[in-house]
Amino acid sequence: MGKQKAVSKDLTEKILRECHEIYTEGEDCLTNVADLLGEKLLAPRKKITVMLMGNHSAGKSSFINWYINENIQRTGVAIETQGFTIVTSGKKRETLSGNATVHLYPEFKPIMKIDGMANYIQTEITTSKAQQAELVHFIDTPGLVDGDMKYPFDVNEAILWTANMVDLILVFFDPIGQALCKRTLDVVEALSEKHHPKLRYFLSKADEAGDECDRQRVLMQIVQELCRRPSLNKTCFDMPTIFITEKKKSENTGLNQINKVCLEIEKTINMTIQTTLNTLESDCEKIAKNVEKAIETDDANRAQNLKNNARWIFYSAFLFLLPSLTFTNQIRSLLCSAPKDYPAFCDYLQFSERDPFLKLVHIFPSEMQNTVIKSLIFLWVLIFILYKFATRSKPTMPRQKKKELQRKSKHVIDNYLPKKESLYDKYLRESIEEEF
Numbered sequence: 374m375g376k377q378k379a380v381s382k383d384l385t386e387k388i389l390r391e392c393h394e395i396y397t398e399g400e401d402c403l404t405n406v407a408d409l410l411g412e413k414l415l416a417p418r419k420k421i422t423v424m425l426m427g428n429h430s431a432g433k434s435s436f437i438n439w440y441i442n443e444n445i446q447r448t449g450v451a452i453e454t455q456g457f458t459i460v461t462s463g464k465k466r467e468t469l470s471g472n473a474t475v476h477l478y479p480e481f482k483p484i485m486k487i488d489g490m491a492n493y494i495q496t497e498i499t500t501s502k503a504q505q506a507e508l509v510h511f512i513d514t515p516g517l518v519d520g521d522m523k524y525p526f527d528v529n530e531a532i533l534w535t536a537n538m539v540d541l542i543l544v545f546f547d548p549i550g551q552a553l554c555k556r557t558l559d560v561v562e563a564l565s566e567k568h569h570p571k572l573r574y575f576l577s578k579a580d581e582a583g584d585e586c587d588r589q590r591v592l593m594q595i596v597q598e599l600c601r602r603p604s605l606n607k608t609c610f611d612m613p614t615i616f617i618t619e620k621k622k623s624e625n626t627g628l629n630q631i632n633k634v635c636l637e638i639e640k641t642i643n644m645t646i647q648t649t650l651n652t653l654e655s656d657c658e659k660i661a662k663n664v665e666k667a668i669e670t671d672d673a674n675r676a677q678n679l680k681n682n683a684r685w686i687f688y689s690a691f692l693f694l695l696p697s698l699t700f701t702n703q704i705r706s707l708l709c710s711a712p713k714d715y716p717a718f719c720d721y722l723q724f725s726e727r728d729p730f731l732k733l734v735h736i737f738p739s740e741m742q743n744t745v746i747k748s749l750i751f752l753w754v755l756i757f758i759l760y761k762f763a764t765r766s767k768p769t770m771p772r773q774k775k776k777e778l779q780r781k782s783k784h785v786i787d788n789y790l791p792k793k794e795s796l797y798d799k800y801l802r803e804s805i806e807e808e809f
């Protein structure tokens with residue numbers, strides 16, 4: 374029987390990195406091939422994004438510091454976090470402003486579009502290798518408070534917006550602070566309507582909740598308050614109690630389930646690996662299919678153009694017959710109008726009576742003939758234009774581009790699909806432990 378096991382950090386990092394490279398590195402990478410087809414492909418991210426939200430002083434920043442085992446974020450009872458901070462790991466310790474953040478991590482560009490956010494977003498890069506820190510971007514959000522507190526931007530809107538691009542949302546409720554803060558509940562309610570599967574609730578700073586009885590009472594109270602909101606009482610939800618051991622206030626702290634938070638992060642990473650590998654496979658197949666389709670369309674267009682050109686030559690012979698007859702007649706009448714010594718070929722050009730154009734014109738009274746000639750010329754030009762439009766050439770690709778597409782498509786199928794298979798194989802072998 375198979376049993377799910379944690380996949381090593383090295384393998385996880387390798388899978389995400391190699392998948393990212395398949396999309397972005399080298400001339401034959403997937404995004405380049407898609408570009409050639411006029412399509413846009415999004416490269417998979419190398420890290421998952423976890424957003425923390427909750428009341429002011431619920432312990433969000435402290436949790437990030439604990440997870441990465443480094444004091445990056447300022448913590449305290451005063452309102453410390455006014456804007457959004459992205460905490461991520463990199464090669465060296467650094468603090469980046471909003472613009473630099475977007476430059477380094479273009480995936481966060483959408484956040485900057487929120488009104489007034491540009492000055493309230495920063496990135497803290499840590500060198501931490503603790504837990505899964507290298508695979509996670511944390512987004513620390515401003516603590517939410519009720520009342521007159523003025524935020525420099527629409528904080529509810531910003532959190533809701535950011536939620537679109539994160540993989541996991543950790544909601545922290547603390548027992549004494551403002552577990553029942555209206556603003557927090559409003560945001561949680563709005564989040565749960567759109568991002569229900571991403572949300573996880575925790576009772577943070579559980580060591581401050583008193584003894585087991587008190588703690589249960591606090592939990593009951595929060596759950597009761599949450600259930601008052603129609604969109605929140607649909608599912609039964611779990612609310613593990615967590616606290617940071619180093620900060621614990623009392624000895625009588627009961628069960629600390631902080632590992633459940635880590636487990637949720639790990640599960641999200643695993644899900645991301647599977648989704649990335651599946652998307653890689655479907656993107657490769659889609660590209661190969663679209664290249665085939667583009668080449669088929671091009672072949673069909675070429676054949677159609679050839680047919681159209683042949684038709685055009687054939688029909689235009691008819692189309693030009695009438696005016697050329699009249700034209701020759703006009704020349705003849707010019708050259709051969711002198712009764713004497715007209716050129717010898719004039720004898721061969723005696724077909725003025727047979728000129729259908731003039732015959733048609735002569736049907737009309739002489740004062741109308743001018744208008745009839747103009748109308749006929751106009752009609753002829755119109756037919757000419759319409760016909761040319763109907764038989765116009767369809768777009769075709771240069772032969773070189775066609776060859777390049779075929780080569781790239783073969784490269785995708787021959788190299789990327791087997792690579793995906795081997796990565797999946799390694800992943801499954803590590804995550805499923807065979808038991809006999």
Ligand SMILES: Nc1nc2c(ncn2[C@@H]2O[C@H](COP(=O)(O)OP(=O)(O)O)[C@@H](O)[C@H]2O)c(=O)[nH]1
Nearest residue numbers: 430431432433434435448449516578616617620
């Ligand atoms: N007793 C206890 N205090 C905590 C815990 N986590 C954070 N704190 C304290 O709570 C205060 C607010 O924490 P902070 O992380 O700044 O909260 P934030 O506003 O949600 O970011 C700080 O003084 C922390 O030291 C915990 O698990 N137990």
Ligand SMILES: [Mg+2]
Nearest residue numbers: 433434453454
């Ligand atoms: Mg904070």
